[in-house]
Amino acid sequence: MSVEQFALSSDLINELLQGMRLRGVDYRRINAGPRFGLGFAAKPGHAWFHFVAVGTAVLHMEDGTTYELSAGNAVFICHGAGHELLSHLGEPVQDIDRLNGAALGDTVSAVDIGTDACPTPSTLLFSGCMEFELGSIHGLGQLMPGLMLIDAGGQRYPGLVPILTTMEREVSAARVGFAGILARLADVVAAMIVRGWVECACGNASGLVAALRDPRLAGALLALHQQPGRDWTVAQLAEHCHTSRSVFADRFQVTIGMSPLRYVTELRMRLATQWLTLERLPIEEVAQRLGYTSQAAFSRAFKRITGNTPGLSRKARQPAVPQNPYP
Structure with missing residues (x-):
């Protein structure tokens, strides 16, 4: 692996770890x-x-x-x-x-x-x-x-x-x-x-783990996580990996187990859940951050993926009183 490829994968891991919270x-x-x-x-x-x-x-x-x-x-x-x-x-x-x-x-x-x-x-x-x-x-x-x-x-x-x-x-x-x-x-x-x-x-190099270690996919994943609200196309993502649209789409599907655009949608909903429940952002602001043209369009997508509305999801994660993680 070249220095440039390693740096790209390292940037992706940095981007992912920044979103982790305890x-x-x-x-x-x-x-x-x-x-x-x-x-x-x-x-x-x-x-x-x-x-x-x-x-x-x-x-x-x-x-x-x-x-x-x-x-x-x-x-x-x-x-x-x-x-x-x-x-x-x-x-x-x-x-x-x-x-x-x-x-x-x-x-x-x-x-x-x-x-x-x-x-x-x-x-x-x-x-x-x-x-x-x-x-x-x-x-x-x-x-x-x-x-x-x-x-x-x-x-x-x-x-x-x-x-x-x-x-x-x-x-x-x-x-x-x-x-x-x-x-x-x-x-x-x-x-x-x-x-x-x-x-x-190395013993479990499948799915997202394999993608993190694969410079042919890491470029697209880094772009997605840095700009989740962009209106991505498969061709644009393939450009980040310096490969053709068909080769990129096939490799993404085989490695991660879903299409690139499905991954984009699920990534947006994971971020939306975090922003709504942990950071308590307004629904309208979350919709704008993720590139939706209206709050209604965002709400429909959120419910389709998560099975719940943004408002109910926020309410379900809000404790009535501060809670100790030990029962």
Whole structure:
């Protein structure tokens, strides 16, 4: 791959990651003794993140698979599957939501378990639960594995350890505004994990993952994500890939699994959903941003793709009161 091709794919990944957001992030610093068992209930639409700062732990997933974790290891459970963190297999499990934690802030707490006989924790865990909003890369999220095991000190994730260390330092110091700092650092951690997976997902090079790695499609995708409101034609998109209209259309369909214009429409509706529900933009402004000549035309397209009207979609995502992502 030439330098120019790599830069183009890199620009596309940058564009996609900028739209990713974490919402409702809650953190726990868990000090555990030599024997512990913690249960984390399934939370669809959320992601779990655990980092082992000190000691070891066994991760037991709801499908029965187990993984041994040591200091420096992290796990990212993308689709919110239920799981347990244990000192040893067979250890009695306590629901994390039923344990009393010391509040360190509105969204941060400290939990001590099994440390009565040994004040110094045998294992120190940093745990987070969050809504994983992928914005325009929603299709990429569907391809991500349910569980990602991460060696924070490995070559795939350079720079991750200092960020995690900074997060732990912020929790320990509890300085003014530390919860906001944690939320921003969590965005960076999640983006680094997604980037590392995209770069190395050779075993699952299909769909959008393959397109991200294919300079013959990356140019068109970059143009689409930068200008989603433009009235694109297949011929115009093919020009960005320096190929013919028919070759581009066929390759796009085979690689991503839908036509280019269908992808444009679904991209617009994903962005519309994000702008309506998260950024609370007026419907008329969203319609204009996405190139629709009228609010009515936009509303018809939105309902055709999402099954709901823009107004009802916004209302469905608006909580009556601020909610904690832990039940």
